[in-house]
Amino acid sequence: MIALIQRVTRADVVVDGQTVGAINKGLLVLLGVEKDDTPEKAERLCERVLGYRIFSDEQGKMNLNVQQAGGSVLVVSQFTLVADTQKGMRPSFSRGATPQDAERLYLYFADRCRQTVGTETGIFAADMQVSLVNDGPVTFSLQV
Numbered sequence: 001m002i003a004l005i006q007r008v009t010r011a012d013v014v015v016d017g018q019t020v021g022a023i024n025k026g027l028l029v030l031l032g033v034e035k036d037d038t039p040e041k042a043e044r045l046c047e048r049v050l051g052y053r054i055f056s057d058e059q060g061k062m063n064l065n066v067q068q069a070g071g072s073v074l075v076v077s078q079f080t081l082v083a084d085t086q087k088g089m090r091p092s093f094s095r096g097a098t099p100q101d102a103e104r105l106y107l108y109f110a111d112r113c114r115q116t117v118g119t120e121t122g123i124f125a126a127d128m129q130v131s132l133v134n135d136g137p138v139t140f141s142l143q144v
Contacts (some may be wrong), residue, residue, distance in 0.1 A: 001041045002032040002081045003049050007138035011074045013122040014129045019118035026071030028132050031109060032081025034095050044106050045144045046112040054064040054138055072118035075110045076130055
């Protein structure tokens with residue numbers, strides 16, 4: 001399971017012209033689910049994402065996690081994160097989970113985040129337009 005996390009001042013997801021999820025200060029989480037991922041992996045990745053200290057403290061050091069910084073989370077499913085790009089000119093998605101398993105774990109991850117911090121989501125498998133203002137820019141890839 002892969003989470004590409006971006007510290008944002010705002011982010012939103014639009015589907016068919018309608019905003020389905022939006023946050024101000026917080027984390028945009030692009031989530032990729034692989035074949036062998038489990039609820040336990042989703043739980044561990046959620047803990048890492050929510051605990052990752054990438055927000056500035058009073059001294060300007062990255063020392064606060066999203067909850068300590070008073071932020072929210074926007075989780076968007078992104079199957080392209082699990083693509084194998086090692087060879088050729090076209091990505092392979094053979095490492096990706098089935099759509100059913102990916103959706104189940106995506107929803108599990110988002111629900112787990114909601115237990116700790118305000119969380120919005122996109123719509124699984126929809127054609128989404130994601131807008132964000134990356135603060136920094138600060139972007140990290142976390143994997144379990």
